Amino acid sequence: xxxxxxxxxxxxxxxxxxxxxxxxxxxxxxxxxxxxxxxxxxxxxxxxxxxxxxxxxxxxxxxxxxxxxxxxxxxxxxxxxxxxxxxxxxxxxxxxxxxxxxxxxxxxxxxxxxxxxxxxxxxxxxxxxxxxxxxxxxxxxxxxxxxxxxxxxxxxxxxxxxxxxxxx
Numbered sequence: 001x002x003x004x005x006x007x008x009x010x011x012x013x014x015x016x017x018x019x020x021x022x023x024x025x026x027x028x029x030x031x032x033x034x035x036x037x038x039x040x041x042x043x044x045x046x047x048x049x050x051x052x053x054x055x056x057x058x059x060x061x062x063x064x065x066x067x068x069x070x071x072x073x074x075x076x077x078x079x080x081x082x083x084x085x086x087x088x089x090x091x092x093x094x095x096x097x098x099x100x101x102x103x104x105x106x107x108x109x110x111x112x113x114x115x116x117x118x119x120x121x122x123x124x125x126x127x128x129x130x131x132x133x134x135x136x137x138x139x140x141x142x143x144x145x146x147x148x149x150x151x152x153x154x155x156x157x158x159x160x161x162x163x164x165x166x167x168x
Contacts (some may be wrong), residue, residue, distance in 0.1 A: 026061075
């Protein structure tokens with residue numbers, strides 16, 4: 001076995017983690033260039049394998065390490081306005097309707113579109129939300145109060161109403 005090659009792989013993976021923790025990296029090409037500047041020669045397939053084995057995930061703001069992901073840093077990593085924009089974009093793109101039932105908001109989407117919206121709602125950390133359940137084409141959002149549910153449903157309807165006016 002070639003121990004030197006194994007040691008190079010370990011050093012390279014350590015450096016990948018260091019880079020991802022220290023700065024925002026948005027693509028594998030960018031990461032390849034950073035590694036090259038630090039003296040590592042690596043191919044894109046090897047880098048992909050390293051990222052997978054390290055558990056590095058791509059977030060809207062770049063790559064994050066597995067330990068950052070585990071403690072919720074992916075959500076905290078995104079500025080509030082970015083999270084809000086993501087929510088509004090997901091609602092505008094996928095939501096077809098929103099109604100209240102007491103303290104629940106029932107959101108309708110086309111088939112297979114509920115998960116991106118539910119994820120955006122979770123990431124937005126909306127005041128009063130107790131939790132979300134996303135199915136295939138329906139999302140249930142439980143609120144602490146009926147007023148909070150009503151306000152959120154109205155917000156969603158305003159967003160999709162703007163989209164409908166722009167389509168005509």
